[in-house]
Amino acid sequence: MSGGAERRVAVVTGSRAEFGLLEPALAALARRPGVRTSVIACGSHLVGDEPTVRDIEAAGFVVAARVPMQMAGRTGRLEDAVALGRGVEGLARVYAELAPDWVLVLGDRIEAFAAASAASVAGVGVAHVHGGDRAEGVADEAMRHAITKLAHLHLCATAQSAERVRRMGERAEDVLVVGSPAVDGLDEIAALDDRAAAELGDPAAVFLMHPSGTGSERDAADGRALLAALERSLCGRAVLCLEPNFDAGREAVLTMLSEEAGRRGWRVLAHLPRRTFVGLLKRLAARGGVLAGNSSAGLIEAAALRLPAVNIGGRQAGRERPDNTVDAGDAAAAPGAVERALMLERAGLTHPYGDGRSGERIAAALADRRPEVRKRCVF
Numbered sequence: 526m527s528g529g530a531e532r533r534v535a536v537v538t539g540s541r542a543e544f545g546l547l548e549p550a551l552a553a554l555a556r557r558p559g560v561r562t563s564v565i566a567c568g569s570h571l572v573g574d575e576p577t578v579r580d581i582e583a584a585g586f587v588v589a590a591r592v593p594m595q596m597a598g599r600t601g602r603l604e605d606a607v608a609l610g611r612g613v614e615g616l617a618r619v620y621a622e623l624a625p626d627w628v629l630v631l632g633d634r635i636e637a638f639a640a641a642s643a644a645s646v647a648g649v650g651v652a653h654v655h656g657g658d659r660a661e662g663v664a665d666e667a668m669r670h671a672i673t674k675l676a677h678l679h680l681c682a683t684a685q686s687a688e689r690v691r692r693m694g695e696r697a698e699d700v701l702v703v704g705s706p707a708v709d710g711l712d713e714i715a716a717l718d719d720r721a722a723a724e725l726g727d728p729a730a731v732f733l734m735h736p737s738g739t740g741s742e743r744d745a746a747d748g749r750a751l752l753a754a755l756e757r758s759l760c761g762r763a764v765l766c767l768e769p770n771f772d773a774g775r776e777a778v779l780t781m782l783s784e785e786a787g788r789r790g791w792r793v794l795a796h797l798p799r800r801t802f803v804g805l806l807k808r809l810a811a812r813g814g815v816l817a818g819n820s821s822a823g824l825i826e827a828a829a830l831r832l833p834a835v836n837i838g839g840r841q842a843g844r845e846r847p848d849n850t851v852d853a854g855d856a857a858a859a860p861g862a863v864e865r866a867l868m869l870e871r872a873g874l875t876h877p878y879g880d881g882r883s884g885e886r887i888a889a890a891l892a893d894r895r896p897e898v899r900k901r902c903v904f
Contacts, residue, residue, distance in 0.1 A: 532560045534891050535625035537616065539568030539594070539636020540770060541577040542822070545799035547631055549709035549884025550654070551586060557892045563589035563623050567612055568636035569771040572597050575795055583798075590619040594636065595771055602664070602773045605635055612639030620647055627652050627678075627891050631706075633660065633669035645675040650896020652678040654706065654887065657686030657693075659843025660821065661738065666843065677896050680887050682825075683877045685845055694902035703886035704879015707825045711881065714800050716807035726792045729762035730755050731805060732782075734818035736774030737840040744774060745781040747837045750856035751817055752785045754863040764817075765805070766793045806832050815866050824850050828876035833866035835859070847876040 536551055538544040554562045566588045570578040572595050581588055592615035594608040616639055620628070628644040630637040631654040641651045653676035658669060673679065673690055681687040682705035690700050722728070732755065734748050755764050766786045769778040786793045797805070803826065806816060810832035816823045819841055823834030828847035837853040846852070849869065853862035 530559075532627070532892055533563070533623065533625045534560060534627045534629055535563045535565055535589075535620065535623055536629045537565045537567065537636065537640035538581065538631075539566075539570060539634055539640075541569070541580060541796055542770070542820075543631050543634065543637075544570070544577070544581060545802075546654070546706045547629070548584060548799070549706045550629065550887040551884075553884040553888035554891065557888050560888070560892050563625065565590045565592060565616065565619055565640075567592035567616065567639070568594045568608075568634070571595075572771065573795070577796060580798060589623065592616050592619060594639065600771070600773055600775060605664075605773060609635045609639050612636060613643045616640050617643040617647055620644060620649055625649055627896055629654070629887070629891065630672065631655055633658075633665040633672070635664075635668065638668045638672055641672045641675040645898075648898050650678065650898055651676040652680060652887075652891060654680045654703075655682050655686070657681050657688075657690040658683075658845075659689075661839055661842040664738070674900075674902075677898060677900065678890060678894065680883075680890060682879065682883075683845060685877070694904045696901065696903055701886070701890055702879075703890070704881070704883040705825055706883040706887065707822070708829045708876075708878050708881045709884045711803060711826070711829055714803045714807065716811060717801070717804040721801070721804070722808055725765050725794075725805065726763045728765035728792075728805070728814070729759045729809070729812070730764045730815045730817055731809065732764050732766045732817050733769075733820040733822065734778055734837070735769040735820060735840060736772040736778060737819060737838045738772075738774070739839055741774055741777030743838070745777050746856045747853075747859070748778060748781045749785055750859040751835065751837050751853070751863070752789075754859040755815075755817055756789060757860065758863045758867055764789075764791050766791055767797065768793065768795045803830075806830050810871065813867065815863065817863065817866075825876070825878055828874065829878060829881075831871045831874040833869045833871065833874075835862045835866045837862070845877055847878075848874040849876070
């Protein structure tokens, strides 16, 4: 670290999936002498019957602060806007106590937007992982690029995303290609064995679908069609269904899952720990399985593991398409997309998301750079 002074980094995490991506950077920061890291949990980590803030603690990290945002039973885009305001205020108070040099955020959710907004206005450096990507989601496209304009350091997953950030007027010296932390550590996780897989119903596929922002009826129709296509193509083998995130429209997806999985006898789980999730994907990759839905995991982790993925609808519209991904634009296209995915030649599948050393590069950038919080955009 330059200058010999202690560097303070606040890492803000708001969801189970995003924490899994931040974990490699947290581990790498912990190994850096002269760096003090604080984890702030907010958002969906703190709601539900099984709050996923426990995953952070189970991974060995101390949660320095908790900032409630969403309220149980209150969903929808207006409620998200109210939650955003709670987050900005609560995070600003935490920053006042922790006095970080850098606030590290990832992605495009309202938790990251709240964290970046509070930090940028307060004169704290913002480092943004996975900036420059495209994925329309519910309001993701707008929030991700808004975070880019609030951020002072851009830790991009791919060369294409980095070029997009530079075209948005960000200085070239502030834009680094570090790869996706979603790829970090995948080689260290073993495929699930027969016993562990049996505890999950020995699935031949994983279904993970979030609200798409195109309406509850469209989400429900897409989900039903995709589950039916999986049932036909997998000849009755089980599908493990995971609950969606807490975006607006969650209830429609949950209702559809309860009905469709229930009548087929398939399990629906609220959450899988990341190591279990990756281990299951590895098992599916080795045994001719598939990941289906509209999660970014289908286009990043699954791609790195050479697991075919069926992506339905428009949630991931704009995101780079690795070789493993087969798109189904709507419900009618689901059967053909599942068949094509299952027929992919897996050995030659490639992806653009780096070499699995993203966490180290992120930690090095934060340790070696002192933030310049006066924004200067180049157009």
